[in-house]
Amino acid sequence: MHTVPVDVQIEKIVSGINALPEQVAQAAALALNRTSEWMKGQVSKELSGEKRLKLKLIRDRIAIARANKKNLKSLLNCNFRGILACDLGSMRQTPAGAKAGGQLFEHAFIATLKPGAKTGIYRRKTAKRFPVKSVMIPIFDEATKIIEEVAGDEAKIVFEKRFLHEIRRITGAI
DSSP: OOOOOHHHHHHHHHHHHTOOHHHHHHHHHHHHHHHHHHHHHHHHHHHHHHHTOOHHHHHTTEEEEOOOSSOOOOEEEEOOSOEEGGGGSOEEEOSSEEEETTEEEETOEEEOOSTTSOOEEEEESSSSSOOEEEOEEOOHHHHHHHHHHHTTHHHHHHHHHHHHHHHHHHHTOO
């Protein structure tokens, strides 16, 4: 089977359809937004599988700045500073440390430091009682690596497919 590169197909379809510039812009914006949603799903799935975390914890840290006809940019805003250990699930104190979401955090303890504040998992910074630090799971390096993999050729192919679909749908050339 012989395949034609997708960018050649886009040029051929757009020139053959006689699409208006507004229609092309609308199709591009829709394709960008759908590609961003696809990227968010891919990054979330891979990162949650690699770090053994709930998918919701990762999805909530990725926001999409959507494209429109006037602004043909769609951005993934990612907050990958780390995930608090107390967000993983129900917490339990053990002799070895604290457990949450099936993960053991050695030498950690569960506490509510301020009245009315959220209960968390902490570790002492020194041998003294204070200061303490919240236990976080670092995800920045893995997330950066996964985003670079997903944002490569695969995202370009997904965008081109979605653009072709949208331009055909908008112009009625299905």
